[in-house]
Amino acid sequence: MKWMNRMLEGAGYAMDVACRSVGYMFRRPRLAMTARLAYDYGLKSLPVVLVVAFFSGMILSLQIGIQLAANGQEELLGIVVAQTFAREFGPFMTCIILVGTAVSAFAAEIGTMKVSEEIDALEVMSIDPVGYVAAPRILALTAMTFFLTLCADAVGMLGGGIVAVTQLGLPWQVYMDRALTTLEGREWFGLPKDLYAGLLKAGITGFVIASIGCAQGLRAQGGALGVGRSVRRAVISSIVLILVISYVLTWFAYRAFAS
Amino acid sequence: MIEIDNLSKTYGERRILRHCSLSVNRGETLVVIGASGSGKSTLLRMIIGLATPDDGTILVDGQDVHALAPAELSRLRRRMGYLFQSGALINWLTVRDNVALPLVERGKTVDSEIDDRVERALRNVGLSGTEKLMPSQLSGGMRKRAGLARSLVTDPEIILYDEPTTGLDPVTAHIIDQLVVELRAKLGVTSVVVSHDMEGVYRVADRVAMLYDGRIIATGTPGEFRDAGDPIVRQFVSGALDGPLGDRSAGPRPKSASPPNREEEGAPPQGSPNKE
Numbered sequence: 137m138k139w140m141n142r143m144l145e146g147a148g149y150a151m152d153v154a155c156r157s158v159g160y161m162f163r164r165p166r167l168a169m170t171a172r173l174a175y176d177y178g179l180k181s182l183p184v185v186l187v188v189a190f191f192s193g194m195i196l197s198l199q200i201g202i203q204l205a206a207n208g209q210e211e212l213l214g215i216v217v218a219q220t221f222a223r224e225f226g227p228f229m230t231c232i233i234l235v236g237t238a239v240s241a242f243a244a245e246i247g248t249m250k251v252s253e254e255i256d257a258l259e260v261m262s263i264d265p266v267g268y269v270a271a272p273r274i275l276a277l278t279a280m281t282f283f284l285t286l287c288a289d290a291v292g293m294l295g296g297g298i299v300a301v302t303q304l305g306l307p308w309q310v311y312m313d314r315a316l317t318t319l320e321g322r323e324w325f326g327l328p329k330d331l332y333a334g335l336l337k338a339g340i341t342g343f344v345i346a347s348i349g350c351a352q353g354l355r356a357q358g359g360a361l362g363v364g365r366s367v368r369r370a371v372i373s374s375i376v377l378i379l380v381i382s383y384v385l386t387w388f389a390y391r392a393f394a395s
Numbered sequence: 396m397i398e399i400d401n402l403s404k405t406y407g408e409r410r411i412l413r414h415c416s417l418s419v420n421r422g423e424t425l426v427v428i429g430a431s432g433s434g435k436s437t438l439l440r441m442i443i444g445l446a447t448p449d450d451g452t453i454l455v456d457g458q459d460v461h462a463l464a465p466a467e468l469s470r471l472r473r474r475m476g477y478l479f480q481s482g483a484l485i486n487w488l489t490v491r492d493n494v495a496l497p498l499v500e501r502g503k504t505v506d507s508e509i510d511d512r513v514e515r516a517l518r519n520v521g522l523s524g525t526e527k528l529m530p531s532q533l534s535g536g537m538r539k540r541a542g543l544a545r546s547l548v549t550d551p552e553i554i555l556y557d558e559p560t561t562g563l564d565p566v567t568a569h570i571i572d573q574l575v576v577e578l579r580a581k582l583g584v585t586s587v588v589v590s591h592d593m594e595g596v597y598r599v600a601d602r603v604a605m606l607y608d609g610r611i612i613a614t615g616t617p618g619e620f621r622d623a624g625d626p627i628v629r630q631f632v633s634g635a636l637d638g639p640l641g642d643r644s645a646g647p648r649p650k651s652a653s654p655p656n657r658e659e660e661g662a663p664p665q666g667s668p669n670k671e
Contacts, residue, residue, distance in 0.1 A: 249486070256445050257483035257542075260476075261497040262469040268500075 178280025193295030214314030246353025281342025482542030
């Protein structure tokens with residue numbers, strides 16, 4: 137029961153941090169700090185996102201392509217890779233990478249501030265740590281998740297295309313035509329559904345995992361050991377929630393609002 | 396100005412404060428002394444609302460600190476300054492930006508005035524010329540002084556100092572003590588200082604209170620403390636190894652040898668079995 141109480145308490149606090157941060161994003165956005173954080177935690181994660189997406193696209197294309205070719209359906213490869221990346225792989229992979237590069241860093245950085253009394257110092261100066269420390273990080277990571285997911289989608293499709301051409305003998309034009317047609321084909325509120333459903337999923341997940349990282353940091357106590365514990369909790373909660381959110385949003389996009 | 400009444404605090408199994416009562420008058424400098432871990436910093440944190448008491452009240456200018464709404468507590472804190480033991484500088488800001496932070500966040504001061512006030516605050520603590528340095532480039536003592544400059548820059552009515560001179564060289568410690576005295580003399584600042592440094596205590600205190608075993612066991616002027624008859628107080632201010640506080644070189648005291656508690660036994664301590 138004790139762990140359950142602690143878990144609910146942590147979830148409640150993370151929701152509180154998330155809601156208050158949204159308020160601060162409108163009341164006092166701190167754009168300069170947000171831009172610096174977006175560069176540090178978002179743009180600097182771009183190389184790893186690109187490498188992982190490129191190779192994932194190649195692996196996916198090879199695995200599926202071999203099966204499709206066995207049935208003479210390799211022309212469908214562009215559709216499969218494009219939809220997989222836009223709907224699921226792009227957002228999922230980007231968010232998992234950001235857990236390692238940004239969320240853990242948020243928890244460690246803010247946790248260290250907490251145990252070294254910097255957070256207390258902000259409170260004493262009547263500065264809300266949520267507005268000063270958490271809100272810019274959450275805004276930066278949410279914005280960068282959209283951007284990085286878009287990059288992952290593009291590079292994943294590129295990797296898949298290279299394998300389609302070099303390993304399966306599919307013409308580049310056929311692969312790309314099928315890929316782009318399938319993305320443009322379905323509209324959702326006037327926009328390409330697969331692409332925007334994936335980006336929306338990425339944005340919501342980015343917002344949630346950034347809030348968890350900041351909230352865990354703000355709850356850290358007990359020196360270096362406590363900071364380590366906060367980082368571990370932030371990473372575990374974020375990975376679990378990425379999967380849960382991904383399922384729930386997929387259900388909404390493709391079952392509840394199926395078109 | 397500050398009324399502490401019947402304050403108690405427990406961390407886990409450990410009782411830090413037991414029914415502490417204390418008052419600080421407007422414009423007075425009260426120094427709280429006591430052994431490490433006796434609850435001095437906890438007391439200070441509760442005065443500014445960073446820690447919550449289990450029991451008792453703290454009134455600052457008649458306002459119950461722990462019954463205030465967040466906005467009211469925020470308004471009250473704007474009248475107060477707090478010096479943390481480590482300085483607690485924000486690690487990604489320069490010294491200048493750290494000291495300017497409370498003024499910038501309040502948003503009512505023009506940039507040129509902020510620069511002037513930051514420059515003056517840094518000069519007062521002997522840190523002129525360090526404006527562009529990052530906290531990681533400062534020594535422990537310099538970080539503490541920059542933290543003090545940040546506490547002073549808003550001209551607070553009340554300043555709480557958590558061991559302001561610990562870790563500083565004797566001359567710098569003297570400068571800081573002088574600054575505390577000047578703030579009281581010139582601006583009538585009310586101060587609560589937590590300290591171990593008895594030389595500094597004698598320099599800055601109008602009144603001294605000693606915490607022992609979670610209770611305030613004595614209050615008085617620095618002169619009264621210097622000539623204290625109470626063996627616990629006398630041992631603490633002299634730093635003697637032998638006495639009721641225990642011979643630290645011989646390890647922890649057995650429980651039966653701990654000094655009698657005045658409030659429980661109704662009589663002052665009668666000295667130590669180890670006393671020569």
